Amino acid sequence: MTYRVAMDIGGTFTDVVCYDDTSGAVVAAKAPSTPDDLAEGVFAALGRVMADPAQISFFVHGTTQGLNTLLERKGARVLLLTGAGARDVYQIARGNRDRMFDLRYRKPAPLVPRADVMEAGGRLDWRGAELTPLDEHAVRQAARRARTEGFDAVAVCLLFSYVNPAHERRAGQILTEELGDDVLIVLSHQVAREWREYERTSTTVLEAYTGPVVRRYLAGIQHRFRERGLTVPVHVMQSSGGLVNAGYAMRRPLQTLLSGPVGGTMGSVAVSRLLGAGNPHAICVDMGGTSFDVSLVVGGRPDVSAEARIEGHPVLMPIVNLHTIGAGGGSLAYSEAGALRVGPESAGAVPGPACYGRGGTRPTVTDANVVLGRVDPAWFAGGLMELDVRAAGTAVAALAGELGLDPLALAEGVCDVANAKMAQAIRTLTVEHGVEPREFALVAFGGAGPMHAVFIARELGISEVVVPRFPGAFSAWGMLEADVRRDLTHPFFRPQDDLDGAEMAARLATLQTEALDALDHQGVPQDRRRVEHAVDMRYEGQDYTLTIPLTGAGEPAAPGFLDAVAARYADAHTGRYGHATPEAPVEFVTLRSAGFGSFPGATARSPERTAAGPPAVRDVIFNGVAHRTPVLRRAGLSGELAGPAVVVEETATTVIPPGCLATVDDNGFLIIKVTS
The missing domain is CATH 3.30.1490 (Dna Ligase; domain 1)
Structure with a gap:
C-alpha cells in the first residue's frame, strides 16, 4: 500500500491528510504544533494516520517559516549591493501613502539599514548594452565586509539587470568565490526579472532576509524524514498555488512565503470544480487558532496576482491574493477603554485558550464558544483533547465582571466582534475591489471556520456556505489537489x-x-x-x-x-x-x-455513512436565547438537517443556527442555505 500525504503546519495545530492510492480513502488528523521543534509536531500528526513513512509515495507540506520570520522581524542580516548612484533606492521607496488619512502613517521600516548598503560601479543602458564595465574590486570589497562582519546573506540588485543580467551574474560568481556556501547570495534577475527598481530591490531583499531560515528548516525536514525512512522528495507549496520540490524551494525560498494558507485556496478550486458550473465563484475563509485568511476563486480559478505587498513590502512574484488578520479561535478578548476588543493577540498553542487546561487564564474566542455550548467539550478535535468547561467559564466571567456584563452576553459579544472583524476582512478583498460578495459561495474551513461561517455570511448577505470534508485539515487536502x-x-x-x-x-x-x-x-x-x-x-x-x-x-x-x-x-x-x-x-x-x-488528484471517494446513535441534545445560545440543539457526528449525516444543530468531526465543528437548512451532497460536502 502507498499513500499520498500532505501537511499544513499552523501556529496552533499541525494538520495532516493521508490519501490511500489504492482505495481512495482519506484520513485526516491533527496534533498540537511544537514551536521549539516543528518536526516533532509533524511526526506526531503523521503518527496518527500511518505507521511507516516508507509507504509514502508523495509528500507535500506548507510552512509559514518565511512569513513568521518576516512578521517577527527575526530574519537574516543582509548586505545589499546596488549599482553606483542607486544606494538610496531601497530607503526612499515610493512617495505614495497607503493610508491617506492616517496622520501617524509611516513607511514600512526597511529590512536593510542604509549603513548596510554598498555600491559597485558599472552601468548598462535601458536596452541592456554595457556603458561601463562592472567594478569587480567593489564587489570583492562587499564580499570581505560580509565575511568579516558576519552577514548571513548578500542581496545584489543592479540597474537594468532584468534586461541583461551579465553584471549580476559576474557579481554572483565573485561573491560565491569569496564567501562559499556559508552566505546566501541572491541575485535580483533570478528572483524578479521585471522592471521597477524599488519593487525589484524589495523582492530581492525579502528573499535574502527570509531565505536562510527557510533553507535551514527545509534541510532539517528532509533530513529528519530520510531518517524515518521517507524515500520520495519533499514537496513544498508555493505562494502561487503550485508545488515545487524542496531542492528548488531552498534555492528560491521566497516562493514559500504564503505556503500554508494558499493550500486552502487550491482546495477551494477543487471544491468549485466538484460543485459544478453552478458555483464557479467562491470566497475561501480559513479560520485557525491564530489567524483568519481570505482568498477568492473566480470562475473556477484561484485569484493570482503578479505582485503583492507583504507587511508593507512590495513583492514581485505570482501570488494568490490573500488577506490575513489576527482573528482565530485563540484570539484573546480583553477590555480597552471600557470596550470589548478581540485579537489580534493570540493565546497560541502554548498555553492556548483557557479551556485547553494548559495554564491559560485569559478568555479567547474558543472559550466563548465553549460557554455558549457551540463546542462538544468531550470530543474536541475528534477526541484529541477534552476541554475544561469550568476554566472557560471562569475566564469569560472574569472579563464579563470587568465590563459589567452577563457572562453569556459577553461570550456572544466576543463571537460577534470576531465575526464583524472577519466580515470586514472579506470586504477588503471584495467590496473594496468592486466585487459583490453576494455572488459568491462561502467555502469555510480551518479548525474554527465552520463554527463562524454562517454568522459571517449573514453579515455579508451571502446565501450559501459550503463546508468541505476534513475542514480543519482542508489546506493540507488542497495541497494534494495542486499542480x-x-x-x-x-x-x-x-x-x-x-x-x-x-x-x-x-x-x-x-x-x-x-x-x-x-x-x-x-x-x-x-x-x-x-x-x-x-x-x-x-x-x-x-x-x-x-x-x-x-x-x-x-x-x-x-x-x-x-x-x-x-x-x-x-x-x-x-x-x-x-x-x-x-x-x-x-x-x-x-x-x-x-x-x-499535474499529478493524479486526491479527490476522495464518497464517504461511507456510519450508523448514528441518538444525538446528544444540549442548550446552545443563539441571540441571547437558549435553544435545545442536537450535537451530531458528521460521519452519520445524510439528507437535510434543519438548524439549530452542532455538527462535530475529527478536525472541526460546524454550527448551524436556527432557521438555516443544511444538506449533505454526493461529495460529502455540507451545503448550508443561510437565512437573514
Missing part, C-alpha cells in the same frame, strides 16, 4: 506600433521550452505537462499593467492578434476599473509563462 508550477518572465517593452508578432511568439516559445525543462527536473511525466502564457499590458502613458491571458505561444504571430488582445485588455480594464478606452494605443511590458505539471 507543480514554475513561473517565468521576460521583459518585452513594445508600443503597439512597434510590435513584431513573430518576435513575441519566438520569445514565448523559448519560455515554454524553459518551463517544460523545469517541469522535467521536477519529475513531472511528459504527458502531464502544460504551459500557459500571458502578457502584461497597459494603455500608453499608464504606469501599472494588467495581465492578459494568451491562447498559446504562437498566438502573437497569428493575423488579427493586436486587435484581439487589445479588445481583451479593454474588457479586463473595464472589469478592474469600471471603464476602458478602446481607441487608445496599448503597450506591452512583460511576457509571462507558467508551466504546470
Whole structure:
C-alpha cells in the first residue's frame, strides 16, 4: 500500500491528510504544533494516520517559516549591493501613502539599514548594452565586509539587470568565490526579472532576509524524514498555488512565503470544480487558532496576482491574493477603554485558550464558544483533547465582571466582534475591489471556520456556505489537489506600433521550452505537462499593467492578434476599473509563462455513512436565547438537517443556527442555505 500525504503546519495545530492510492480513502488528523521543534509536531500528526513513512509515495507540506520570520522581524542580516548612484533606492521607496488619512502613517521600516548598503560601479543602458564595465574590486570589497562582519546573506540588485543580467551574474560568481556556501547570495534577475527598481530591490531583499531560515528548516525536514525512512522528495507549496520540490524551494525560498494558507485556496478550486458550473465563484475563509485568511476563486480559478505587498513590502512574484488578520479561535478578548476588543493577540498553542487546561487564564474566542455550548467539550478535535468547561467559564466571567456584563452576553459579544472583524476582512478583498460578495459561495474551513461561517455570511448577505470534508485539515487536502508550477518572465517593452508578432511568439516559445525543462527536473511525466502564457499590458502613458491571458505561444504571430488582445485588455480594464478606452494605443511590458505539471488528484471517494446513535441534545445560545440543539457526528449525516444543530468531526465543528437548512451532497460536502 502507498499513500499520498500532505501537511499544513499552523501556529496552533499541525494538520495532516493521508490519501490511500489504492482505495481512495482519506484520513485526516491533527496534533498540537511544537514551536521549539516543528518536526516533532509533524511526526506526531503523521503518527496518527500511518505507521511507516516508507509507504509514502508523495509528500507535500506548507510552512509559514518565511512569513513568521518576516512578521517577527527575526530574519537574516543582509548586505545589499546596488549599482553606483542607486544606494538610496531601497530607503526612499515610493512617495505614495497607503493610508491617506492616517496622520501617524509611516513607511514600512526597511529590512536593510542604509549603513548596510554598498555600491559597485558599472552601468548598462535601458536596452541592456554595457556603458561601463562592472567594478569587480567593489564587489570583492562587499564580499570581505560580509565575511568579516558576519552577514548571513548578500542581496545584489543592479540597474537594468532584468534586461541583461551579465553584471549580476559576474557579481554572483565573485561573491560565491569569496564567501562559499556559508552566505546566501541572491541575485535580483533570478528572483524578479521585471522592471521597477524599488519593487525589484524589495523582492530581492525579502528573499535574502527570509531565505536562510527557510533553507535551514527545509534541510532539517528532509533530513529528519530520510531518517524515518521517507524515500520520495519533499514537496513544498508555493505562494502561487503550485508545488515545487524542496531542492528548488531552498534555492528560491521566497516562493514559500504564503505556503500554508494558499493550500486552502487550491482546495477551494477543487471544491468549485466538484460543485459544478453552478458555483464557479467562491470566497475561501480559513479560520485557525491564530489567524483568519481570505482568498477568492473566480470562475473556477484561484485569484493570482503578479505582485503583492507583504507587511508593507512590495513583492514581485505570482501570488494568490490573500488577506490575513489576527482573528482565530485563540484570539484573546480583553477590555480597552471600557470596550470589548478581540485579537489580534493570540493565546497560541502554548498555553492556548483557557479551556485547553494548559495554564491559560485569559478568555479567547474558543472559550466563548465553549460557554455558549457551540463546542462538544468531550470530543474536541475528534477526541484529541477534552476541554475544561469550568476554566472557560471562569475566564469569560472574569472579563464579563470587568465590563459589567452577563457572562453569556459577553461570550456572544466576543463571537460577534470576531465575526464583524472577519466580515470586514472579506470586504477588503471584495467590496473594496468592486466585487459583490453576494455572488459568491462561502467555502469555510480551518479548525474554527465552520463554527463562524454562517454568522459571517449573514453579515455579508451571502446565501450559501459550503463546508468541505476534513475542514480543519482542508489546506493540507488542497495541497494534494495542486499542480507543480514554475513561473517565468521576460521583459518585452513594445508600443503597439512597434510590435513584431513573430518576435513575441519566438520569445514565448523559448519560455515554454524553459518551463517544460523545469517541469522535467521536477519529475513531472511528459504527458502531464502544460504551459500557459500571458502578457502584461497597459494603455500608453499608464504606469501599472494588467495581465492578459494568451491562447498559446504562437498566438502573437497569428493575423488579427493586436486587435484581439487589445479588445481583451479593454474588457479586463473595464472589469478592474469600471471603464476602458478602446481607441487608445496599448503597450506591452512583460511576457509571462507558467508551466504546470499535474499529478493524479486526491479527490476522495464518497464517504461511507456510519450508523448514528441518538444525538446528544444540549442548550446552545443563539441571540441571547437558549435553544435545545442536537450535537451530531458528521460521519452519520445524510439528507437535510434543519438548524439549530452542532455538527462535530475529527478536525472541526460546524454550527448551524436556527432557521438555516443544511444538506449533505454526493461529495460529502455540507451545503448550508443561510437565512437573514
